[in-house]
Amino acid sequence: EADIYQTPRYLVIGTGKKITLECSQTMGHDKMYWYQQDPGMELHLIHYSYGVNSTEKGDLSSESTVSRIRTEHFPLTLESARPSHTSQYLCASSEFGGSQPQHFGDGTRLSIL
């Protein structure tokens, strides 16, 4: 049963709009992640956080930004959406330290027209 929630599941929106993808987890995990995945391709880390007020950029450069004001909430924002942002965005969380399993949300499929 999922303890990490992403909204919306699907979003089709026009170019230039500001978008916020929501991610919340109820497990009290310190570490949270955002991944981007194009169809048929591997996941790429775009942002991660070690805890409140911590945000780091991942391996894949992204025009999106994130914030971590509360432990349970890790939203991702695109200030001005473009067609190149069309992709699936997956949020995950894990306990901090060592090699901990990651728990994934169901993802948001974003399509920019």
Added chain:
Amino acid sequence: KNEVEQSPQNLTAQEGEFITINCSYSVGISALHWLQQHPGGGIVSLFMLSSGKKKHGRLIATINIQEKHSSLHITASHPRDSAVYICAVKFDRGSQGNLIFGKGTKLSVKP
């Protein structure tokens, strides 16, 4: 360079067949994960291992640290096993300790 390679890319099997999916990586790791991604997009963690073998139901994961290779086996495969199976590793060095993912193996089990 920290790399993860999976094979095969696509796999079609008949119900009941024994299935093996392979994962190779380039340098030393501290942990390897096997994940399952269903067509809806959600991902479930199947195994996390750093040595030896783990079993859960019809799924078995093995890892050979010396050969830098892991396998995921599915016994008595069923159509509900159809999904993309992803190998992800945490390398000893680099990648800021984050997971690096393979491209996945798309499995289709026919009834």
